[in-house]
Amino acid sequence: MKFFTLLRANLGRHKRRTILTMASVALALFLFASLRTVVTTLKAASQFGSARRLVSTNATGIVFPLPIAYANRLATIPGVEKITWANWFGGQYGDGKRFFANFAVDAKSYLDLYPEMQVPADQKAAFLADRAGALIGARLVDLFGWKVGQNVTLRGTIFPGDWTFTVRGVYTPTDKAINDDAMMFHFEYLDEKTGRNGLAGWYIMQIDQPDNAPRIAKTVDDMFRNSSAPTRTGTEQAFNASFATMWGNVSLLMNTIGMAVVFAILLVTANAMMMSARERTRELAVLKTIGFTDRRLFGLVMLEAGIITVTGAVIGLGAAKLLYRATNFNAAGFLPGFDVTTATLLLGGGIALVLMLASGIVPAARAARLPVVAALRNVE
Amino acid sequence: MKIPFTYNVRSVLGRPVSTALTALGIALVVAVFIGMLALANGFAAALTRTGSPKNVLVLRRGADSEMSSGLERDVVSILSGSPHVARGADGRPLASPELYVIIPLGRMGDTTQLANVVVRGVSDAAWGVRANVHVTEGRRPASGRNEVCVGNRLVGRFPGTGIGETMRFAGRPWAVTCHFAAGGSAFESEIWGENEQILPAMRRDGFQSLSFRLADPAAFDEAKRAIEADKRMQVDVYRESAFYAKQSELLGRILRILAIMITAIMAVGAVFGAVNTMYAAVASRAPEIAVLLTLGFKPRSILASFLAESALIAGVGGVLGCLLALPMNGIVTSTTNWASFSEIAFSFRITPMLLLAGLIFAVVMGTVGGFFPARRASKVPVVQAIR
Numbered sequence: 038m039k040f041f042t043l044l045r046a047n048l049g050r051h052k053r054r055t056i057l058t059m060a061s062v063a064l065a066l067f068l069f070a071s072l073r074t075v076v077t078t079l080k081a082a083s084q085f086g087s088a089r090r091l092v093s094t095n096a097t098g099i100v101f102p103l104p105i106a107y108a109n110r111l112a113t114i115p116g117v118e119k120i121t122w123a124n125w126f127g128g129q130y131g132d133g134k135r136f137f138a139n140f141a142v143d144a145k146s147y148l149d150l151y152p153e154m155q156v157p158a159d160q161k162a163a164f165l166a167d168r169a170g171a172l173i174g175a176r177l178v179d180l181f182g183w184k185v186g187q188n189v190t191l192r193g194t195i196f197p198g199d200w201t202f203t204v205r206g207v208y209t210p211t212d213k214a215i216n217d218d219a220m221m222f223h224f225e226y227l228d229e230k231t232g233r234n235g236l237a238g239w240y241i242m243q244i245d246q247p248d249n250a251p252r253i254a255k256t257v258d259d260m261f262r263n264s265s266a267p268t269r270t271g272t273e274q275a276f277n278a279s280f281a282t283m284w285g286n287v288s289l290l291m292n293t294i295g296m297a298v299v300f301a302i303l304l305v306t307a308n309a310m311m312m313s314a315r316e317r318t319r320e321l322a323v324l325k326t327i328g329f330t331d332r333r334l335f336g337l338v339m340l341e342a343g344i345i346t347v348t349g350a351v352i353g354l355g356a357a358k359l360l361y362r363a364t365n366f367n368a369a370g371f372l373p374g375f376d377v378t379t380a381t382l383l384l385g386g387g388i389a390l391v392l393m394l395a396s397g398i399v400p401a402a403r404a405a406r407l408p409v410v411a412a413l414r415n416v417e
Numbered sequence: 418m419k420i421p422f423t424y425n426v427r428s429v430l431g432r433p434v435s436t437a438l439t440a441l442g443i444a445l446v447v448a449v450f451i452g453m454l455a456l457a458n459g460f461a462a463a464l465t466r467t468g469s470p471k472n473v474l475v476l477r478r479g480a481d482s483e484m485s486s487g488l489e490r491d492v493v494s495i496l497s498g499s500p501h502v503a504r505g506a507d508g509r510p511l512a513s514p515e516l517y518v519i520i521p522l523g524r525m526g527d528t529t530q531l532a533n534v535v536v537r538g539v540s541d542a543a544w545g546v547r548a549n550v551h552v553t554e555g556r557r558p559a560s561g562r563n564e565v566c567v568g569n570r571l572v573g574r575f576p577g578t579g580i581g582e583t584m585r586f587a588g589r590p591w592a593v594t595c596h597f598a599a600g601g602s603a604f605e606s607e608i609w610g611e612n613e614q615i616l617p618a619m620r621r622d623g624f625q626s627l628s629f630r631l632a633d634p635a636a637f638d639e640a641k642r643a644i645e646a647d648k649r650m651q652v653d654v655y656r657e658s659a660f661y662a663k664q665s666e667l668l669g670r671i672l673r674i675l676a677i678m679i680t681a682i683m684a685v686g687a688v689f690g691a692v693n694t695m696y697a698a699v700a701s702r703a704p705e706i707a708v709l710l711t712l713g714f715k716p717r718s719i720l721a722s723f724l725a726e727s728a729l730i731a732g733v734g735g736v737l738g739c740l741l742a743l744p745m746n747g748i749v750t751s752t753t754n755w756a757s758f759s760e761i762a763f764s765f766r767i768t769p770m771l772l773l774a775g776l777i778f779a780v781v782m783g784t785v786g787g788f789f790p791a792r793r794a795s796k797v798p799v800v801q802a803i804r
Binding site for chain 1: 434435438439441442445446448449453456477479480482484485518519520521530531532533586587619620651667671679683685686687690692693694696697700701750751752753758
């Protein structure tokens with residue numbers, strides 16, 4: 038490119054300023070990408086869920102159980118293909134500081150309903166065969182150093198006492214929105230140890246067609262409406278969404294901060310560009326004298342701003358993408374599948390362009406309109 | 418000799434655009450800093466204020482929240498008879514055996530959006546035990562009726578929460594007879610009713626926790642020892658204030674870490690901005706500085722003067738940031754208290770200390786950003802600069 042040397046010379050004139058400005062842009066876009074990814078991850082979590090799975094909970098509240106006898110009645114509803122149930126356990130491991138989901142499941146039917154949870158065949162068989170066995174998410178292996186065959190003891194909070202399980206298998210979710218730090222164990226073990234019987238926390242049904250979901254959900258709820266434990270049935274997606282909305286206005290908070298960050302950096306870059314242009318008034322006048330058109334000067338200043346913001350953006354966005362991927366970050370289990378999406382990267386690129394325009398426009402226009410004679414006379 | 422501060426003020430005013438841009442950048446960082454800490458503060462304050470240091474909370478051994486706890490009636494009556502429990506004016510123990518459940522409620526406007534709300538079944542003594550709770554409007558639920566009192570923060574956010582209206586949960590209608598305030602604490606996000614009404618409605622036969630007023634507030638350790646050693650029950654005894662403060666720990670910590678990480682990154686960007694501005698200022702004022710040096714000002718004075726100038730710009734930014742953040746004070750927001758899976762509403766809380774912290778933060782950013790440019794200024798070669 039013809040003006041490459043000129044651009045390089047201009048950018049290199051105040052190397053420190055150029056680098057610091059680029060770094061500011063990079064930091065801003067790193068932060069922007071991180072905040073935005075919190076929002077997209079929560080959104081993905083609330084949209085996760087097969088349209089073919091329905092979840093039934095006690096209508097009074099999620100802490101209330103449902104009779105296990107419902108399983109047989111639910112299975113007879115036309116359109117329901119498979120059914121399984123689970124119960125929250127709420128055990129803690131070690132000092133209890135690292136929260137992770139653990140619950141009792143009807144093992145065989147549960148794994149049947151969740152093909153997204155991949156377990157090696159031999160481990161699956163071992164888990165199904167061992168009443169005190171447990172299936173753990175791959176992250177728990179990294180987190181606590183658990184191994185297959187090892188005994189782990191959880192301290193019950195809802196069900197008092199120490200509970201020892203043998204790790205029989207490790208699952209890896211194929212869908213990123215599924216937690217990879219959960220632990221599952223056999224329902225029979227829970228019933229046997231607590232002596233309680235005939236209760237399930239929630240039911241999950243697989244239905245034949247997503248279109249039938251509203252009809253089947255209504256059939257289920259009507260069936261138990263006047264019983265002692267009425268149900269609330271909805272798609273798995275709605276069930277997950279209800280947890281995601283519990284975060285409150287996180288999206289608003291993250292977006293507001295993101296805007297503030299971008300705006301703050303806009304001020305920094307705009308200031309840097311204006312300083313550069315002001316210092317070069319005489320040079321610009323000389324360039325005009327030797328035949329550079331107004332439009333070309335406008336373009337040159339803009340391009341200079343663009344190089345700074347785009348380079349910064351590439352560094353910041355790239356760092357965010359690679360860092361979160363390399364560290365397998367998931368915010369202590371709260372944000373499974375934390376990964377900077379392509380849409381976020383594109384949006385970040387867009388912001389870099391806006392930064393270029395907003396920070397370059399004033400100095401570029403000033404350069405284009407510069408009266409040569411006045412400029413040359415004023416300096417020195 | 419010190420260079421007069423007016424020199425800096427006038428220099429700063431001489432380049433208004435660049436100063437304003439730098440100060441505004443710092444203002445935004447300070448505003449985000451204050452805003453996020455105000456959020457963390459508000460959340461912690463809501464939970465910390467929930468408990469009273471004069472009260473004791475008893476849970477089943479091993480339970481980590483009121484929700485996972487359970488206390489049978491016999492345990493409750495043993496506890497109520499304990500000599501450590503204070504007595505009310507009527508001679509009855511100031512102890513409230515409570516039921517703590519969360520129910521899904523549709524939000525105002527969009528009733529398909531469900532939020533988990535705490536329903537607390539309390540005894541009549543609860544209104545005495547919880548000294549921070551007082552009815553703001555209406556009358557307390559009458560014993561033996563399906564009546565509830567609704568926390569202030571729920572009013573207007575969920576349908577049917579007005580006095581005289583009816584809420585429906587646990588398969589029954591509940592008449593709302595009053596609203597209560599509790600000093601901005603988490604109680605204000607709860608629905609209170611008589612425990613003996615809520616219990617059967619929820620098909621429970623035992624309580625979950627027991628709160629009582631200590632007969633002697635100083636004798637907590639003694640009470641804890643005596644109750645936990647009692648062979649007839651397996652319970653954990655907590656000072657109420659400490660228990661609720663601990664409930665805010667997880668989210669409070671997340672918010673603080675987030676606040677510090679975000680503002681630290683933003684601050685670096687803003688400092689870079691200050692560095693650029695100050696270097697440019699130093700470069701354009703080289704002849705001036707040389708004159709000052711010729712006049713006999715020490716390089717040390719020049720350094721101090723430019724540091725002061727940078728701090729001044731940042732200080733202005735800090736004040737602006739505080740002003741930007743102030744309107745956030747009191748804004749009510751809600752989130753889930755992950756210790757109980759229930760929604761809790763609280764307000765941003767900006768304290769004078771927080772504003773001061775923001776100002777100091779701004780000045781530190783300015784000083785850090787101004788240091789290298791100021792050092793450059795103090796080393797301006799006199800002869801060349803003047804020529």
